[in-house]
Amino acid sequence: MSWRFLRSLRIRKEIKNFLYTDMLGVIAGVIGGLGAVVFREMIKINRFIFFTLILSFLSCKLCNLNLGVILLPALGGLIVGPLVFKYAPEAKGHGVPEVMEAVRLFQGKIRRRVALIKIFVSSVTIGSGGSAGREGPIAQIGAAFGSILGDLLKVGGRERKLIVVSGLSAGIAGTFNAPLGGAIFGLEVMYGGLTLTNAIAVILAAVIGAAIVEAVYGPYPAFYAPPYLTFSNPAELIFYFLLGIIFGFLAVIWIKLFYFFEDLYDKLKIGYYKTAIGGLITGILGFAFYEYGVLGVGYEGINLVLIGELSLSLLLVLGTLKMLTTANTIGSGGSGGVFAPSLYIGAMYGGALGILFNILCPSLVKHPFTYSLAGMAALFAATAHAPLSMIIMIPEMSNDYSLLLPMMAACSTSYIISRIMLGDSNIYTLKLKRKGIRILLPYDFTLFEVLEVKEFMTKDVITITPDMHLNEVYNLIKETHHDCYPVIVKNELVGVVTVDDIMGVPFHLLQKLTVKDVMRRKFRYIYSDDSIKKAIEIMYSEGIGKIIVVSKSNPRKLDGILTKTDIIKAYKYITAL
Numbered sequence: 001m002s003w004r005f006l007r008s009l010r011i012r013k014e015i016k017n018f019l020y021t022d023m024l025g026v027i028a029g030v031i032g033g034l035g036a037v038v039f040r041e042m043i044k045i046n047r048f049i050f051f052t053l054i055l056s057f058l059s060c061k062l063c064n065l066n067l068g069v070i071l072l073p074a075l076g077g078l079i080v081g082p083l084v085f086k087y088a089p090e091a092k093g094h095g096v097p098e099v100m101e102a103v104r105l106f107q108g109k110i111r112r113r114v115a116l117i118k119i120f121v122s123s124v125t126i127g128s129g130g131s132a133g134r135e136g137p138i139a140q141i142g143a144a145f146g147s148i149l150g151d152l153l154k155v156g157g158r159e160r161k162l163i164v165v166s167g168l169s170a171g172i173a174g175t176f177n178a179p180l181g182g183a184i185f186g187l188e189v190m191y192g193g194l195t196l197t198n199a200i201a202v203i204l205a206a207v208i209g210a211a212i213v214e215a216v217y218g219p220y221p222a223f224y225a226p227p228y229l230t231f232s233n234p235a236e237l238i239f240y241f242l243l244g245i246i247f248g249f250l251a252v253i254w255i256k257l258f259y260f261f262e263d264l265y266d267k268l269k270i271g272y273y274k275t276a277i278g279g280l281i282t283g284i285l286g287f288a289f290y291e292y293g294v295l296g297v298g299y300e301g302i303n304l305v306l307i308g309e310l311s312l313s314l315l316l317v318l319g320t321l322k323m324l325t326t327a328n329t330i331g332s333g334g335s336g337g338v339f340a341p342s343l344y345i346g347a348m349y350g351g352a353l354g355i356l357f358n359i360l361c362p363s364l365v366k367h368p369f370t371y372s373l374a375g376m377a378a379l380f381a382a383t384a385h386a387p388l389s390m391i392i393m394i395p396e397m398s399n400d401y402s403l404l405l406p407m408m409a410a411c412s413t414s415y416i417i418s419r420i421m422l423g424d425s426n427i428y429t430l431k432l433k434r435k436g437i438r439i440l441l442p443y444d445f446t447l448f449e450v451l452e453v454k455e456f457m458t459k460d461v462i463t464i465t466p467d468m469h470l471n472e473v474y475n476l477i478k479e480t481h482h483d484c485y486p487v488i489v490k491n492e493l494v495g496v497v498t499v500d501d502i503m504g505v506p507f508h509l510l511q512k513l514t515v516k517d518v519m520r521r522k523f524r525y526i527y528s529d530d531s532i533k534k535a536i537e538i539m540y541s542e543g544i545g546k547i548i549v550v551s552k553s554n555p556r557k558l559d560g561i562l563t564k565t566d567i568i569k570a571y572k573y574i575t576a577l
Contacts (some may be wrong), residue, residue: 024163025162028167032145046124074276077332080334085271170205225398234405244412252421259434294325302344306347322348342379346372382415382418454528466516467515486548
């Protein structure tokens, strides 16, 4: 009876925890959805200020082109630069890496000022014509408000991380009208994996965030795919696999170009003026094509390519210009995301590739601009290492679910190429890696390769001396229940005694013999800066339960001992990330 009662109490506690995390997800969903609405309205206001009010004073026509557009992103940079550099450096750039850093390293803790400053500087960057997307800012905004909520509720680190990811997912789901895609993005990119408890809370947040935005703006997809963009012939999959291969390499080029410009601007010692310079270059590159979406978020350009309004040469020009304007806008210190620009680039190059496929095989490739949708998904799947998010998100954003097979073919192939070329680095984690921060993904047990022995070893080790009688060691074994004791002389490690060494001595000799009579002078050891993986391999191959840890500079200096319990601590550390 008592066992059943205790078991029922445990079940009740699990249900209570489950409901508590779901409640946190719901609250974060409301916050993220409202944040997405506020952010979109701020972009509209700034777009009106820059492209209607300010442009009317800067108007200078040349061949039907308004040269005043060139100055708008530069003016935006003059506003954004000082705010970012002085008050919230983490608001600079695309936002997602900063959230990843906060989630993985700081238990989801984000400074309160970040949310408000990010809303303002990102809306100014995008509203003034800077080439950037909404997903990075809204991710950071939703995450920052989630962190504030965690402070108010005084939750633990695990719950705070869940709130932050839920707020991020809600913001993305609302921004792109893609609740499932927003949830998968949060779990795949932020958490790097999922558990049932985390998934339910994040999905609830994404659904609520999307519902709030839909209530304000209506149930409209992010962009419109004509009904004739369909897939019906399985033989055509070969072209989607080929697109995936090409876009895997294109993603690597895009990432390298992006960080090339960021490094270039970092070398300029002119403070926040570099943001204005980046804006000016963006304006020069994009002013002649701003009606095609080269400046700003760019969805108008994506809609044009999907309805087949753009030629092959124009598609290639627009895709290349979007790369350059985005790299200059964000690399110079502007605030905005890389998701929408990546979709734009993928749409342009995908459409161009579709036209070429149509020329090569018109009987098979009947709708070339279908490849624009596949290109959008494939490029970002490779760029962010988020194939599942893209397979789900692009059909949601376009309200077209007929292309799941081509999406799966293109995304999986581009992702494989990107992983081969870049390893575990993507456009988000590479920014942190360059700062010396490695983001560890849960449930990836290759992580044992980067965890060092010294982080988990037992440092408080019971040692013995060579002149101790074995009966003293025998009593020590009964008292401590340890089975391995380092032998120390004048702070130097000279040997090891195990339980087997003691138990192999007849009982009547324990008082006569000393440690030096039975100790092992040759023994297995490991260095403190070796990996946990190496320690596991040694312990497994030699059938031992613990291993002596010594200093690499002095193998006679005892640093600690690594046990199976310490290995379990390392395992729990990984799964708790």
